[in-house]
Amino acid sequence: MIRLYRFPYSCYALKVQYLLDALHLDYTPLDVPFCDRSDLVELTGGRVVVPAIDHDGNVVVESRVICQYLLGLVENRLVPEPLAALVWAYADWCDSTLEDILFRVASPGIQARFETPFEKALFAFIKERKFGAGCIDAWKHEQAELVAKARELMAPTLASIRSQGFVAGPELTFADISLLGQLAMVAYADPALVAAIGDQLPEYMVRVSQSF
Ligand SMILES: N[C@@H](CCC(=O)N[C@@H](CS)C(=O)NCC(=O)O)C(=O)O
Structure with a gap:
């Protein structure tokens, strides 16, 4: 049995979750309460970030390491x-x-x-400790510029998807699963933002999920 410890919006946890789906592995998703991470801390020996997995008592952390581990479990x-x-x-x-x-x-x-107001405040507090006071309001204010930057960064990806269907060719690869984790985080915030970054992206997200 695999247990996946996640926050519903975490791009890293979403990537792991989509990989579990793509590999057709049985798993139980466990939503870590944002303000009570005691189970996660106990499981991982002190970590407060998601994702983590517990595979029959084998605890794996860091999404890249988890993905390497999962990719090694079954032929794919x-x-x-x-x-x-x-x-x-x-x-x-x-x-x-x-x-x-x-x-x-x-x-x-x-x-x-x-x-809850406390969860919202804690989320802001954690971000502000790293990026400065008022950062979330500033990002809201600058959202159009940030989306424009994302469009620019994504331009080569969009060209590849347009011409061949998936990031690395005509078949689904782990590259698509990593990208899907990122896009799903944005869709969690607001699905319209995904289309603003690339109008073909909503359809691409469906295509990737349907290829699992
Ligand atoms: N390098 C780590 C990053 C994990 C990470 O930063 N997770 C975020 C969620 S996306 C988190 O749990 N942050 C703790 C917090 O927001 O308090 C990985 O790939 O697993």
């Missing part, structure tokens, strides 16, 4: 050997350069979806 074609360098490089780009813009695009919408 998600990282074809001739494309391995490109697929992993693209996945790492999603988790770094792309995420750095997309989480700013998504953060105001994510904050708005928390149910």
Whole structure:
């Protein structure tokens, strides 16, 4: 049995979840309460970030490591050997350069979806400790510019998808799963933002999910 510890908006947890789906592995998703991470801390020996998985008592953390672990569990074609360098490089780009813009695009919408004032305040506090006071309001204000930056960053990806269906060719690969995790975070904040970044992206998201 695999248990996936997640926040519903986390691009890293979503990536792992889509990989579990794509590999047809049985798993139980566990939503970590944003303001009570005691189970996660106990499981991981002190970590407060998602994702983490517990596979029959084997605890794995860090989404990249989790994905490598899951890809090794069952035979699959998600990282074809001739494309391995490109697929992993693209996945790492999603988790770094792309995420750095997309989480700013998504953060105001994510904050708005928390149910309690305390959760909203804690989310803001965590972001402000790293990015400065008022950062979420600033990102809301600058959303059009941030979306324009995301469009620019995504231009080569959009060209590849347009011409061949998926990021690395005519078949689904782990590159698409990494990108889907990022786009699903943005869609969680506001689905209209995904279309604003690329009008073909909503359809691409459906195509990727239907290829699992
Ligand atoms: N490098 C880590 C990053 C994990 C991470 O930053 N997770 C975020 C959610 S996207 C988190 O749990 N942040 C804790 C918080 O917001 O308090 C990974 O890939 O697993």
